[in-house]
Amino acid sequence: MPTVDQASSSQPAPLWMSRVLYWAAVYNIAWGTWVILRPLDLFVLTGAQTPIYPSIWQCVGMIVGVYGVGYAIAASNPFRHWPIVMVGLLGKLFGPIGFAWMLATTADGDPGRLPLSWGWTLVTNDFIWWIPFTAILYQAARCHLAPPATDDLTLVEANQRFVDQHGKSIHELSQGRTVLIVFLRHSGCTFCREALADLRKEREKLAADGVTPLLVHMGDDAAGQAFFDAYSLGDVSRISDPACQLYRAYGLGRGRIAQLLGPAVWWRGFKAAILAGHAVGSAGGDGFQMPGAFLVRDGVIVREYRHKTAADRPDYCELARPARA
Secondary structure, three states: OOOHHHHHHHOOOOHHHHHHHHHHHHHHHHHHHHHHHOOOHHHHHHOOOOOOOHHHHHHHHHHHHHHHHHHHHHHHOOOOOHHHHHHHHHHHHHHHHHHHHHHHHOOOOOOOOOOHHHHHHHHHHHHHHHHHHHHHHHHHHHHHOOOOOOOOOOHHHHHHHOEOOOOOEHHHHOOOOEEEEEEOOOOOOHHHHHHHHHHHHHHHHHHHOOEEEEEEEOOOOOOOHHHHHOOOOOOOEEEEOOOOHHHHHOOOOEOOHHHHHOHHHHHHHHHHHHHOOOOOOOOOOOOOEOOEEEEEEOOEEEEEEEOOOOOOOOOHHHHOHHHHO
16 A cells, blocks of 8 residues: 555646746746846846945845756756745745845845835746745645555444454444534644643533443554553543544544635634643644534434534534434
8 A cells, every 4th residue: 555655746736836837937047047136137127226236136036046957957846846946936925025125124225225126026036936836835734645546434333343452443442322523623723722622521421321432543553552551541532543434434524724724714823732731743634635524323313513613612512412312
């Protein structure tokens, strides 16, 4: 079975990504060559004071041209060569920031101040590449973090195949009992940590109502023991599903950009991570996997909660209400 890295490097990227990077390569090499051969042209065109040492500016042209070579390499396989794209995007972000800082900290007439007209170079050098480069990095991350391809299972097959740390399957655990299956996001996600904190608070009430919680996660079970212990949930039944087969059997897919990185998600993430103190950590699983919660009895889904965004916060006691009715 191929590893995640092998899968990410072998999966073909959309054609538009290669075209964008080829055009970026052509532009950077052409722009760098122009600056090397005619270093004073941009200063004359923008009305900026010509430099005393134009060779320094020619070095900038050389660096830009080398970036073009990097983009040409990245165009051959954008998913494999995503670090080149990331370095390029960082340069295209820091360039405008540096220009804005120069305008804010230097006065008119200062020999170190560039004219506002110089800002037009930022349009073609930086701004127009922000969206496509960001989209390439997003898709590369999505591909890189994808779990290895596996066969899909039916709900019945999955309930029988997957067992908790005590060797009991979902089918066995739910016979004559109500099980609340909570599918978590990766362990570094602040919303995953918030969900565990919520379960810790509601655990006694769920138990009093005859509901048994079952956690499904994507990390290594042995290594994750300390993580669940930190929330006093180390003894709760849990299932490790790094290939996300059980997630798919319950109809939980990977999120879209709006579901994972929308404005509401950022705001909720700030409140959960900073204000509520849940913090964040390194991704222990597929960062694009969506969570969910299901009330199951005798292997049948009684009630379900499907997150519309990664930031949704279900009320587990309310979800368990059919078991108390």
